[in-house]
Amino acid sequence: MLNAVYRLVAPRRFEVEFTEIELHNVIVRPTHLSICRADQRYYQGTRPAEVLAKKLPMALIHEGIGQVVYDEAGEFQPGQRVVMIPNTPTEPDTVIAENYLRSSRFRASGFDGFMQDYVEMGRDRLVCLPPDIDLRVAAFTELITVSVHAISRFDRIAHSRRERVGIWGDGNLGYITALLFHTMFPGVELSIFGVDENKLADFAFAEETYLVKDIPKDLVVDHAFECVGGNGAQMAIDQMIDHIAPEGTMALLGVSENHVPINTRMVLEKGLRLFGSSRSGREDFVRTVSLFAENRELVGNLQNLIGSVIEVGSIADMKEAFETDIRRAFGKTVMVWKN
Numbered sequence: 015m016l017n018a019v020y021r022l023v024a025p026r027r028f029e030v031e032f033t034e035i036e037l038h039n040v041i042v043r044p045t046h047l048s049i050c051r052a053d054q055r056y057y058q059g060t061r062p063a064e065v066l067a068k069k070l071p072m073a074l075i076h077e078g079i080g081q082v083v084y085d086e087a088g089e090f091q092p093g094q095r096v097v098m099i100p101n102t103p104t105e106p107d108t109v110i111a112e113n114y115l116r117s118s119r120f121r122a123s124g125f126d127g128f129m130q131d132y133v134e135m136g137r138d139r140l141v142c143l144p145p146d147i148d149l150r151v152a153a154f155t156e157l158i159t160v161s162v163h164a165i166s167r168f169d170r171i172a173h174s175r176r177e178r179v180g181i182w183g184d185g186n187l188g189y190i191t192a193l194l195f196h197t198m199f200p201g202v203e204l205s206i207f208g209v210d211e212n213k214l215a216d217f218a219f220a221e222e223t224y225l226v227k228d229i230p231k232d233l234v235v236d237h238a239f240e241c242v243g244g245n246g247a248q249m250a251i252d253q254m255i256d257h258i259a260p261e262g263t264m265a266l267l268g269v270s271e272n273h274v275p276i277n278t279r280m281v282l283e284k285g286l287r288l289f290g291s292s293r294s295g296r297e298d299f300v301r302t303v304s305l306f307a308e309n310r311e312l313v314g315n316l317q318n319l320i321g322s323v324i325e326v327g328s329i330a331d332m333k334e335a336f337e338t339d340i341r342r343a344f345g346k347t348v349m350v351w352k353n
């Protein structure tokens with residue numbers, strides 16, 4: 015079967031390559047794709063030159079849903095809407111999660127992502143979506159699974175005093191992590207720390223929000239999540255260490271291109287636990303899709319994150335979607351994939 019793969023060949027330049035796709039496993043036609051910060055780092059060329067040289071050309075996008083067009087085993091029906099799991103393990107492991115195995119591959123980071131007419135997927139890399147789900151929200155399911163994964167790990171690692179939890183970052187990941195935390199632990203008070211009053215106003219379900227320049231000196235949280243990344247990560251981690259109670263747990267989710275210095279003296283003195291959380295695996299997708307089906311209010315709040323919805327049927331449209339996303343301060347850009 016003929017396929018078209020739309021690869022980023024250089025910053026801000028997509029090219030199409032026509033390839034043959036063999037009718038193996040499950041063939042999915044992507045329908046709704048959502049742009050992640052990681053895609054933007056490739057699109058804008060802000061990753062180091064040696065990384066770009068190694069990874070490009072590559073089809074971007076690891077957040078997406080589609081419809082099954084063919085299943086060699088006949089388990090998925092044609093037309094079934096599915097969310098696609100970008101992490102692709104190559105070996106089983108009973109201890110280490112699939113997303114931390116060094117042998118796993120991740121779409122749009124190690125190999126082609128979802129900007130293709132058709133994608134061949136292993137059947138365990140697909141999870142069926144509820145029939146009435148908002149497809150624009152479902153498009154960024156992967157980002158939601160990242161929060162679900164981090165919160166699940168937090169639950170295993172953090173001690174049991176959970177009166178107040180702080181979340182640093184007033185962007186998309188901060189919003190989703192706060193919302194999912196509120197959904198999974200409704201009794202815990204949430205304090206959100208960000209840089210923009212308008213963005214903080216959207217966290218209506220949280221107990222309190224603070225501008226990071228105005229945090230009261232005596233404010234204390236039991237545990238904290240960092241959802242900032244980039245150049246802001248250092249200041250955020252510094253503040254988290256200052257405002258966390260002894261023996262608190264800090265989850266680090268933001269991706270930074272440069273090494274971030276950390277106040278290890280206070281990490282030691284307070285006996286803190288720091289853990290990194292990256293990506294997600296099948297069990298996080300299954301749990302997230304169940305939450306969609308069970309919790310209408312959650313999906314309603316996630317709709318606040320739908321930013322731009324752009325029909326994409328050409329390379330010019332792809333560029334337009336990425337450029338629109340750059341101009342957007344908050345919210346997700348969803349490409350309705352018409353190729």
Ligand SMILES: NC(=O)C1=CN([C@@H]2O[C@H](COP(=O)(O)OP(=O)(O)OC[C@H]3O[C@@H](n4cnc5c(N)ncnc54)[C@H](OP(=O)(O)O)[C@@H]3O)[C@@H](O)[C@H]2O)C=CC1
Nearest residue numbers: 051183184185186187208242243246267268269291292293
């Ligand atoms: N661990 C994982 O698997 C994943 C990690 N990520 C990473 O998480 C990070 C955040 O992603 P995303 O939410 O999409 O990006 P956003 O840019 O939407 O969010 C970051 C937010 O943090 C704000 N900010 C900047 N400095 C501070 C500060 N000192 N304290 C609090 N907030 C601050 C930013 O404001 P402003 O824009 O004004 O600077 C912005 O609103 C990125 O590095 C991304 O790559 C994303 C997906 C998965």
Ligand SMILES: O=C(CO)[C@H](O)[C@H](O)COP(=O)(O)O
Nearest residue numbers: 050052120122123160269293
């Ligand atoms: O967005 C992510 C997962 O949803 C991660 O940030 C992304 O996997 C990092 O990838 P890369 O190493 O290519 O920047």
Ligand SMILES: [Zn+2]
Nearest residue numbers: 050051052076
């Ligand atoms: Zn991502």
